[in-house]
Amino acid sequence: MLNLSIILEDSARNTPDRTALVLGDLRLPYSMLDSVAGQVAALLAARGIGRGDKVALLCPNLPYFPFVYFGILKAGAAVVPLNVLLRPREIAYHLTDSDSRAFFCFEGSAELPMGARGREAYDAAEGCEHFFVLPATPLATESEHGESFWAALEGMPARFETVPTAPDDTAAVLYTSGTTGRPKGAELTHLNLLVNTMVSDEMFPADPEGDVALAVLPLFHSFGQVAVMNVSVRRRATLVLQPRFEAGAALELMRGEKVTMFAGVPTMFWALLSELRAGGAAPPPALRVAVSGGAACPVEVLKDFEAAFGVPILEGYGLSETSPVACFNRPGRPTRPGTIGLPVWGVEMRLVDGDGNVIEGGGPGEIAVRGHNVMKGYYGRPEETEEVLRDGWFLTGDLATRDEDGYYAVVDRTKDMIIRGGFNVYPRELEEVLMTHPSVSLAAVVGVPHASHGEEIKAYVIPAPGAAASEDELIAWCRENMAAYKYPRLIEFRESLPMTVTGKILKRELR
Template sequence: MLNLSIILEDSARNVPDRTALVFGDLRLPYSMVNSVANQVANLLVSRGISKGDKVALLCPNLPYFPFVYFGILKAGATVVPLNVLLQPREIAYHLTDSDTKALFCFEGSPELPMGARGREAFDAAEGCELFFILPATPLAAESEHGESFWAALGGMSEEFETVQTGPDDTAAILYTSGTTGQPKGAELTHMNILTNTIVSDEMFPADPDGDVSLTVLPLFHSFGQIAVMNVSVRRRATLVLQPRFEPGEALDLMRREKVTMFAGVPTMFWALLSKIHADGAEVPSTLRVAVAGGASSPVEVLKDFEGTFGIPILEGYGLSETSPVASFNQLGRPTKPGTIGFPIWGVQMRLVDDDGNTIEGEGPGEIAIRGHNVMKGYYGRPEATEEVMRDGWFRTGDIATRDEDGYYAIIDRTKDMIIRGGFNVYPREVEEVLMTHPAVSLVAVVGVPHGSHGEEVKAYVIPAPGATASEHELIAWCKENMAAYKYPRIIEFRESLPMTATGKILKRELRR
């Protein structure tokens, strides 16, 4: 018997009165979160959901998310968390592809009508039988879109005997946005996620009075769900929920709730620093741990953060397929800014060539991973699974180098690499150099089609406040600081860059 919900049950048993969730003025203790999750499990079982069935969850960072997530797990079912920005056609695709039987859907708002979108998708997905709406109005018993969560929970017991699941049973199916083709669902087992949660948790000493974690990374994404929510629940921490990242509000929450831990993607750290420098906002003083992942952090941002907050950003690396954490700058050894650290306990990493042969020395090569964190496979896609799995090694598609101490540094995604006139150009390298120019606040480099070179290097730049450098000046500066085949020939200034819901810069939008 091994069920991921044990992390919540254990904390509810040991610290029932400790605050588990903070959302606005709402403060909910561990005992209540566990009780509502038990009601969700009773509801699912009473409606015919059995062990191994798939149940989807479309919800932003609200108390509903952990209620439903752990309720699904307790019922022995598999959670299928969905991106809150999906359109009806895309939601229907995910429901059908994963053979989902029930959908819990947040009602949303006029700006983000999740309830209407979810209902339309549910009606279009033939195999999906149950639809529950998570009302935007607290405790509302009715909704125009379908059966209200609170009405459905009426009369459900707050006690539930968790269904026995095995280590290899699927706990969650996480859809990867994949740069090519349709999204694929990575099947993660109870063992995958529980082990990754335990190992990630134990990399940091816990505050005996209880850590406080600001939760802005979307919980539907592996980083927010496992490295933030599950790790916090296991360490009996308080999760301060922010449904949509806004730097001013995030800084206020850090100060007001005495936040000790924060995990974000690089663009979030950049936004926090921009806010502090632009508005002279007060720097929160209680932060002890800052973790970045999801994309490579520009070294300039790492330096600025440590200078401003007095603590380093610890960078890690992982993918949905690796539950997610694979490597990290761990506290027992020196932090190396600009690297993703070294493999976590129980995980092996190596660099391989196109044929899967090991590359010795510093590389570069593609990262391959083996360990307790590697997924079962892509749900219903044996061919796609075979493409990335060789003898238990998962091929990530990320290109990295490795130094003499065993620290890895990501150069780029294989798919983002630009081939200009036969030369490989790694956008990350060009971005790092451009970020050191005083007129540049943030930059994204992509390849655009070119008649004779195949691809040309183009940089999209958000200028620093008050900066006046022209396109011509920046290109001339790049020419002096980079090899001739690397420097961008085209620079476009932008006020903002397109980003995913998780805050990653959407390079495919920029290539259009």
């Protein structure tokens, strides 16, 4: 038997009274997290749901998320976590595509009516048999949208004997964002997720007093789910939940809760840095680990964050399909800013060309990954699985280079690469250069259609506070600092950039 829920059961057995979850003034111990998860498992078992079944979960960073997540695992079923911003038609697609038999959905608010959207989707999805509402009002036993979670749990025993699952049984189906075509569900096994949690956890020595992690990355996303929630639960840390990232509030939580570990995407580090500079307040004193992933972090942000916070940002790399961590700048090894480090324990990486042939030396080439972290495949999609899984190697779609010591550096997504007049241009390289200009706070570079060159290069820029440079001045500066075929001919100043709920810049909306 191997079941990912063992990480919670072990922590609850050994440190039952330690605080597991913090949300505002609410503090819940490990014993309670485990017992509510046990009730969820008992509820599912009572409704005839068990090993091999799928159960969907739509919920922001609230205690409900780990309650239900670990309850589904204990029942032997697989979790299908959904993005909280999905619309009814999209939710219905995910429920149907994943063959989910039950659906736990947060009630939401007037601004984000998740309960109403979820109910509409549930009614439209054939095959989904049970709808449980996670009420916005604590412990409410009624909801206009359907059966309340708390009413359903009434009378359910807190002790539940976890259903034995095999290492290659599916533990979670994580949907990729679907920038190309419809979203696909990456099937991750108990072995995938448990080993990735253990490897990620053991890269950092635990604080003997107990670590405190801030969860601002959405828990429905692989990065927040594994590297934040599961790692925290395994190391018996306290998980401080922030349902929606806001830099000022995040800094307050870091100071007030004595947060020792923070993981985020580059735009979050940029926002924390901007907030610290604008407010003039002291950096959080307990912070000792800062981890970035999800996209390449600009070197200027890496340098400025370490100078301001006194903590280096350690960059890693992974995808939903790799459970997610594949590569990392680990503590105890020299970190190289601008790189994603070295493959983690038990994982191999290599660079390949467009035909799948191995590229020796520095590249660039497409990253291919093999190891305990690679998914089973895309749920119900054998053709798409075959496209990306070749002899156990997963083709990531990311272009990278590799230095003589084996450190990888992501150049760009293959689909973000711009081809201008026959020359390959990597947006990330231009963004790095742009951000060294004193008038630039954040930049995103994309290719836009052009009659004779195929694509022209355009930069969207958030100016630094009080910046004075005009578009023409910035273009002239770029011409001086970049090759003639690379520099952006078009620059547009913006107050903000479109981002996903996970904080990635949505380049497809800028093109």
